[in-house]
């Protein structure tokens with residue numbers, strides 16, 4: 273599929289969306305279950321390509337592990353293969369080979385992993401050549417590039433002969449993802465001690481228990497349905513998102529709070545969340561340090577609803593599936609909105625209706641990034657829009673277009 277044309281439809285909607293499972297929780301459950309030597313214990317695993325790739329690679333004896341474009345799969349498997357002493361070449365898409373991994377490699381080398389860079393220092397591909405424990409049980413690790421390095425180390429920490437204490441240096445981004453890791457480790461019987469003030473996490477040597485584990489629905493994927501309700505011009509539009517938990521392990525459940533300022537009320541129904549429309553705020557300032565994957569969703573809604581938005585905590589967006597800040601700037605301006613860094617301390621300002629906009633239908637370039645496609649698609653509630661390379665959604669949400677076709681005409 274090269275592109276999709278999404279047509280605005282006039283009628284209101286009251287429907288249900290059977291959300292997919294979380295790829296973040298699935299990929300942690302798969303690594304931990306493998307370390308616990310569990311069999312067929314996991315249910316509700318994500319259909320996301322990132323998770324299907326993790327399953328395929330965990331089951332494979334091939335010496336080459338190609339993670340495609342899955343960040344968690346690359347980082348979690350690197351730590352898993354390294355500490356279990358496997359000989360593997362870790363590789364991925366050209367973009368994956370531009371996403372930094374030196375912080376994790378340095379940490380694993382300090383523990384005793386033999387890892388070589390195949391091409392460029394600090395980046396995949398990697399050659400893993402076994403593990404020879406060096407007696408280290410304490411590491412300093414930067415927290416400001418990706419929390420995935422920390423999650424990767426924590427999950428393998430109980431296998432290390434002396435356990436591991438991580439001292440997190442610098443700013444810590446994406447902290448809820450580390451908390452998710454610790455809670456899933458705990459579910460499989462491994463205790464860790466986190467002291468968030470001292471920024472240390474300690475895991476003693478322990479064994480995981482193979483338990484039955486069911487993965488929750490995906491709050492990051494849910495965010496696009498909040499956008500659909502926010503952008504509908506029918507006051508009685510509503511959606512019920514099935515499978516979401518009230519007390520989720522996922523930090524992106526904060527979307528309920530953010531979207532309450534952008535015109536969406538959400539209520540727990542016992543089987544998910546029901547979304548309805550409310551009056552939005554006239555401007556919004558939000559720190560995305562703990563929920564970077566929501567930034568694109570929120571930018572598009574603010575632009576379309578003419579709500580000026582100040583964003584902080586979005587530096588990590590530059591090293592994700594694409595440089596998401598650049599991608600947002602390029603695509604938002606097609607709709608007349610600008611996104612500019614306003615201060616040297618990484619504060620960004622989104623100004624709706626600041627530039628001349630393109631004629632309808634605008635064609636949105638998606639930069640090999642599932643979240644660009646899904647964040648911009650709800651604009652179809654406002655005007656006709658073209659989404660280029662729509663298959664990118666398979667990374668986290670393969671059934672996205674099928675679900676959207678309940679509300680929007682797609683050709």
Ligand SMILES: O=C(O)C1=C[C@@H](OP(=O)(O)O)[C@@H](O)[C@H](O)C1
Nearest residue numbers: 296344418419420446449565588
């Ligand atoms: O651990 C995880 O499951 C994730 C952590 C976040 O990455 P960073 O820690 O790199 O911000 C997030 O953006 C990504 O989609 C999933």
Ligand SMILES: C=C(OP(=O)(O)O)C(=O)O
Nearest residue numbers: 341342343344565592593
């Ligand atoms: C950043 C993401 O994923 P990853 O880093 O795991 O590739 C994402 O899904 O938005």
